[in-house]
Structures are given as structure tokens and as C-alpha cells.
Amino acid sequence: MEGEHIVKSFDEELSHINNLIAEMGGFAEIQLARAVDALKRRDSELAEQVVRDDRQIDNLEQAIDEVTIRILALRNPVADDLRSVTAALKIASNLERIGDYTKNIAKRTITLSHSHPISGVAASIVRMSALVQDMIKNVLDAYANGDDAKATDVRNRDEEVDQHHTSLFRELLTYMMEDARNITPCTHLLFIAKNVERIGDHVTSIAEQVHFMSTGTKFPTERTKKDEASATVVNPR
């Protein structure tokens, strides 16, 4: 009975980690949605709230770190369990970064709410972000259910985010060339688009952890990045 009790409590600890990851991921998804909504509506108050609330994501990472380290010390997990625990540590770190990128989107949104609007670009960023938000939702489902097929699907969809980013990069450079007054706001929009693209990379990295947890193997090849922005050149007419 004693042994059984310990086993049950260990399972409870593992499921506690899973719950914390679900909570942290769900909140990261909400924060991104709110940041992009603030951008669309030029709502600096909402953006300020997003900046403030990032602390909650940091606190959740801290809690996950403490639980996992306690499990490693007291339970000495092996095989699948050890993989789950170390994957949780890495996923929490990815979610924390997603929170950081979101906070930066919100900070730049505050700056943008005081400068003149660039028509159409916010809508493009909203579409790109909707894709990434959906990827976050799906990767959290994949994590909760150990669903490798879903994780692989999320990983493949990051290509679309990269393509979106490259075309936004190009578009923003042309706006900057048309009117020097666009340069400052478009620069902040360039970094916002880049932040969304980086969030996509972190979601992909979570998908890779889910794959590792459920199969015990890594993806055989590195994902081909389709983000060509670093090589993009646009010349003035």
C-alpha cells in the first residue's frame, strides 16, 4: 500500500507539472491575443496591461522550475518520466520567451499609438499572429495528449509564418521609402513582425519537445526555415 501511495503521489506531481504548463501556455496565448488587439485598436492602456501581466508568466515559469527540481531530487525519475520532466523545464523556458516577445510587442504598441498610423499593416500582423495563436493552442493540446501527429503538424505550419514575415518585411521597407515620416513607425512594426515570427519558432521548439516526449527520438532533420527576411533587399524606385 505504501509503495502504491508513493507511485500515486508521483503521478500527481507529474500531472501538477502538466497543469502548470497548460496554465502558463493558455495565459501566453491570451497575452499575445491582447497585445495584437491593442496594436489593431491603437489601445495603449491595454498594451500597458499586457506589459504588467508578463510577470504572471515569469512566476509560472519559476513555479514549474521549482516543482521539476523537487521531482528530480526526490523521485529520481527515469526513462519516460525523466524525459517528461526535462521537457517540461524546456517548454516552460520557451513559454517564458513567448511572454517576453509579447511584452515587447506591447511596448512598441504603446510607442506606435502616439505616431501616425500605417494603414493595412496592422491587419497583416493580426493575420500572421492569428496563425501563431492557433499554433500555440494546438501545441498545448498536443502536449496535454502526447499527440505526436498534432505536434508534427504544428512544426510544419511554421513555414507559413516565415513566409508571412518575409512578405511583411518587404512591404514595410517600401512604406519607409515612400515617406520618411513612416520610418520610425515602420521600424517598430518590423520588430513586432519579427517578434511574432520568433514566437512561431518557440512554438516549433515546443512541438519538437512533445515529439521527443512521446517518441523518445528527435526529428531526423532540422526544419527548413522559409524566412528570407535576412536576405531581403528592397531598393527605392
Added chain:
Amino acid sequence: MEGEHIVKSFDEELSHINNLIAEMGGFAEIQLARAVDALKRRDSELAEQVVRDDRQIDNLEQAIDEVTIRILALRNPVADDLRSVTAALKIASNLERIGDYTKNIAKRTITLSHSHPISGVAASIVRMSALVQDMIKNVLDAYANGDDAKATDVRNRDEEVDQHHTSLFRELLTYMMEDARNITPCTHLLFIAKNVERIGDHVTSIAEQVHFMSTGTKFPTERTKKDEASATVVNPR
């Protein structure tokens, strides 16, 4: 004797991790120096080599992951040892990101080597990067010697990197406003400067791990970021 043998071998495993971190960090430092040198000399061949060699950093992270997971499974480290092992996992992940940012600097350097030069900016980036390279060197020393004072010093110096980045951000925007042909190259330089600033953040995060390893406590307050670029607005004359 048997017990002693196991203890010795455990120490050897821990020192193997330390050696791998030293190797990975040393190589990350070299890569950054080469990327910035390629930028300064408009040397696309050297930049291409930096892009190719990033794989070596990824392989070292993989090796560190494997050794730490093996130690966690077979040795069940507790207290200080457990802290060292989990810190190594996190530091390896920071160094891998530093490698990624460096690779992106090199990619943009290839693009820049084909566009017209922006005088003076490369020199500013070289100075900013020299500061960050020195921080990498010092944080690796602090890690190797468990030197908390040195780690704290590295963490404090990131403020200077942030200030450097904000002034470069402002400078680049003015170049873009002066001549539309500067817009594409200055945009890549903006992202390069941002990458160096982010590398500084990862070095800071390593310094925080070293502090945690050597004292068992976290820094009481979050570091005040002095990077004002996200809030910077420059208007055309």
C-alpha cells in the same frame, strides 16, 4: 573502495559537463568575434563560414543535454550537485541562442556585403560587440570558478550594452531619413544591433545561473533594463 570509485566517477562526469560548457562558450565567443569581423571587413566568405559552423554549437548543446540527462537518471544528484546539473542545461540553452543570434548577424552581413556601405555604423557595432564578447569571456570564467562577484559584475554591465543599443537605434533611423537608399542596409544593421543586445541578455541570464549555482538563491530584484529602443521615436527634419 567501491563507493569511492563511484564518487570519483560522478565528479568526473560533473567536470565533463563543465568542460563541455567551457568549449561551447569559447566557441560561441569566437563565432561572434568572427561575425562582427566579417561585418567590419564586408567579408561574405567569412560570414558564410560562421553560418556553417553554427552546427558545432548545436552539437555541443546536444552533447550537454545527453550527459546531464544521463547524470539525472543514474546519479540522482541532490542539493548543490542537482543545482549545477540543471544550471548546465539552462546555460547550454543560452549559449545555443547566442549561436543563433550570431548566425543571424552573419546572414545579414552576407546581404550587407552586396549593398552600399553606411560609414561609421560598423565601427559602433564592433565596439558594442567587443563589450559583449568581454562579458561572455568573464561569465565563462565566473562559471568555471563559481565566482559570484564576477557573475554579478557581468550582469551589471549589460546596462551599458542596452544604452549602446538605444543610441545605435536612434543613429540608424536618422541615416534612413537622410537617404532612402540607406533604408534596406540600415534595417539589417538595426537587426544586427538588436541581435548583439539580445546576446547581452543571454549572457546576463548565464550570470544569473552562476549566481544561483554558487549561492542557491536568485537575485532579489529583476535587472532594470536600460534599453529604450522600443520607446524611441525619431522624426524627419
